[in-house]
Amino acid sequence: MSEAGNPIRVGIVMGSDSDWPKIRKAAESLDEFGVGYEVRVMSAHRTPAAVQEYAETAYDRGLRVIIAAAGGAAHLAGVVAAHTVLPVIGLPVPTQLAGGLDSLLSMSQMPGDVPVATMAVGMGGPRNAGLLAVQILALSDESLHQKLVQFKADLVDKIKAKDAALQEAIARERGQGDG
Structure with a gap:
């Protein structure tokens, strides 16, 4: 995930390992530009303390952007954003129930002072999440x-x-x- 000489600067977190096939294009976008990343599974609802610790320690561990993917209630991106000053890119995962609209609305309706840059549901979303992370990093690289x-x-x-x-x-x- 981190190519030789490329420090890990992006965290990709998802609510379930079943999300990985749907969002892996985010990682492929980072690979395309040689950006190091880590991938983790954690749940805003089942492992909230782990999510909090991950978000609070991300900057000190060298991360500069976090991509948070989740379906359904999709609270992961918001919880991560609540516990970090890093940019958080929300990646709604398509669901069987509402096709991902539920996830999209959950991520895009954040309260003031807790921003999450939310991507589209579907094929373009993961690709754009990775590209947006690259664009953010490119501001200082x-x-x-x-x-x-x-x-x-x-x-x-x-x-x-x-x-x-x-x-x-x-x-x-x-x-x-x-x-």
Whole structure:
């Protein structure tokens, strides 16, 4: 999880190990940028003391951002945010009951003075959670900043290539491309 020479700067916590397959793209985003992270399972309801200790000691352990994923009542992100000054990114996990809307609303309706930056439910949420963590870290890391600049430039190139390929395919379908 922490590549050689890359200190652990992001904590990923989840309410259940069954959440991991749904949120692992957050970790993959961090891997893509060479950002070290740790992954833990803890519950706001079943292990509240462990959550409190984790959040309170995170800064001293070198963490700079925490991604907290949970489904259902989804209190984990809020409890973590209550016990740390670090940025907390809430990652709502899809559920069978409400498709994750319950999780999303729980995380996004935090009271004043306890912010949680809440991501979307579904495929884009975990990816964006990891990318937001990278962006936060890049504010004080020039190398990471440059990687993000290149990432954005690469996105533009990929979309231009996809557009060109689509235009070419449409032209062929219409019989305009085979002269």
